[in-house]
Amino acid sequence: MTDNGTPRLPLAAEDGAVADLMRARRGGRLSALDRLLLHSPPVAEGWNALLGALRSSTLPGDLRELVILRVAVLNDADFEWAAHEPIGRRAGLTDVQLELLRRTDPAGDAWSAMQSAVLVFADASTRTVAVPDAVFAALREHLDDRQVVELVATVAGYAMVSRFLVALEVPPPAGEVAG
Template identity: 45%
Template structure:
């Protein structure tokens, strides 16, 4: 990490900071705080907002585990966020994605239109991955990529997929810029 992590457990100076810390710890429970948390807790207001927003993305959408984790893992691959990949690829496998499909997702050069991708990923999964790539690589999503996603998911799901991709682009950029987890430098 390019900055020192805060101590674990972090010191709090106010009742508000103590509430924020308790909220972050509760979201991670029963596991301990992650290096990401120990970086974010340099700023309690940032940690609080992050915990709320990312917590909603992770636990309060209607997306399946596979759809959510496909978007997150692909952002990690495209942005080279190894810490993010290591945290989320196991969740993708637990959600039922095959090892062969995981290899395709983990290849930064895959465009998801070849025969191998079609053999190991569903139409819906490929649509999520193409959309994630467009949002992450160029921000602007071509109409045909958007229409493919919209043909597989309802409007609520499209919004939730979009928010997930956007949120985890933020996460990956934070992780890589500060080298959280010592994976990128």
């Protein structure tokens, strides 16, 4: 992060049609992430559509947030963690689960079989990109075709988010809106 706790680029203006689309998805507010994306309206518009789709997938909220938070940990994206931890809690993730997500090996008794399979998949996909057949097969025991596609896209999408946040050193302000 820069010495003064600000991103590496200045925040863009909050006006224009794309900013309005982003604000509509966000419930009226733009995040620092949005304001950085607005330096490129085509990128911001595509990002907004993709992240909106990922956030409204058929995946249960606890699985979606588990994946987002795990990717944040693996990629050292503090903004992403700060933005999604409260959402994860509302989706049903417990204090114990949130603590486990922060560990190098998050395995433990706190996870359902489905959550465990999703977590192992997220780790494999984020750490090595290639997912072993056994990891994929375990995931298929719990998710249908659509949910698999949505899970893979969520892991990939939030890897993109985390890399953007980390590269531009976006600090995690309190009360920031997510994704």
